[in-house]
Amino acid sequence: MSEASPAKAYGLHFGAIALLFVLSFLLPEYYHGLLARIMVLAVFAMGYNMLFGYVGLLSLGHAMFFSAGLYGAGLAVIQLGWSVPAAFAAGLCCGVVLSLVIGLLALRTSGVAFMIVTMMFAQVFYLIILYFSSWTGGDQGMVVPQPARVLAFGATSLDLTNPTVRYMSALGLFSLVLMITLVLVRSRYGRVLVAIRENEERTKMLGYDTFSNKLAAVVISGIVCAASGAAYALLFGYVGSGFASVQYSILPLLWVLLGGAATTLGPLIGTLFMYYVIDITSGYTSAYLLIVGVALILLVLFFPKGILGSMRQRWLGWLP
């Protein structure tokens, strides 16, 4: 995080983006669609990683930030008939407002209490979605109609349901968030966040207002997760309460732990790994979750810091 090897770090990230770009033309249809979905969910994981990996705040309620974006964008299109960019912006705004309010309340606690408080708020959010089922579709969810998922620029228009457009939009969002993360964690603000994770008391005694810094991190994390949710609604056309359930608060934690907390590319690796293990094993047996569980245990045993985290520890000290 000091000034060691910025060229290598940027090279690696541009390389990863370029690889994902090339894959768009090589992958068969099924995996093409799957990877687009993984990239959008990796954005969710990156937002989670921002708070969990760098600031050390373990939230069990991030499903609410993802669904704030998902429903913010989805409802804007379905109920209000807004255009795609306006709906995306609405999703982001929902993420900002929600994360600001939740941050102000939940950051009064820390440790286990923070986990429980965030989880409770997420449950409240989930139940609100079910309660207002006449607008939200309840547990059935809603489908964003295909004609609404078109990005119009004057005369030309981009159909987000087209696989290539969808893939490239997902890649665009992913690349943007990846580069923002990289710049952020290498910045002075990133250094302060890590300092808070390592020793909050000491950071205060260096003159930092740790509450404000943490609140900013919650909001950044909330915006990124909401961006992922909004993109999911607009690209894949489904808005469902399942995404607000506790499962979707735990999944980003798993993805980040697998890929490596506090690594910039770890969230993508973790999401990718998890999806492919499930995809491959479910082809052989209906007890695929058992195999996923074994894979997770092996990973924790041999790569306790996640795939990239352990690689950084052992071989690649420069990895951001």
Place this chain on the structure above:
Amino acid sequence: MTPLLTTKGLSRNFGGLRAVDSVDFTLMPGEIRAVIGPNGAGKTTFVSLVSGRIQPSSGMIVFDGADITGLPAYVRVRQGIAYTFQITSVFANLTAYDNVALPVQRTLSDGRSKGAVRAGVMAALDRTGLADRAHMPAGQLSYGHQRLLEVAMGLALKPRLLILDEPTQGLADSEIDNFITLVREIAANATVLLIEHNMPVVMQLADRITVFNAGKILAEGTPEAIRENAAVQQAYLGTAP
């Protein structure tokens, strides 16, 4: 001359224990003041109250003419009160460079240029003799070097009042000599409040000494006066049979 720091009736209770008991204390700018006293006399509690790490039960603290009793610790740090921890509390997983960069980047007024952070960090590391270890994780430094890193972080805050809580604890004799020189250099630009058990260090450095016992100030004066003070000898050595 107005005092840099004044406390009036400063007290702190822990349950039934009065760790600090209505202390009236005055510190003039430019001084090196040593605070000594037997274990449990309330020295660390007293400086923790001054730095804002803990809140007083009663009393008030005035820094540079302004009442700071209610201010949170980070605001006091920004006003120039730096505290180095008794129990070494560096960021073990960060490099020595990053440890010092944290205080440096906050005190920079221009805020943007990367070169300024680097220059500030290396200056602080140079002064403490850690420049060649800049890229080692702080946790891998020897204990003595971690103590010096603490001081470098304190220095980088450009404090007006630097509180050193048992800085020579665990240092080798050769390191202590360097340390005394370092504190003298620091005192050219800042007031130093030093909690110390090592009497030769106290006698060499301090302009004045404040002796704590059972949460109260027992005596205060020049090193010579304290050395001759019967009450101090009694507190340290016990009553003659």
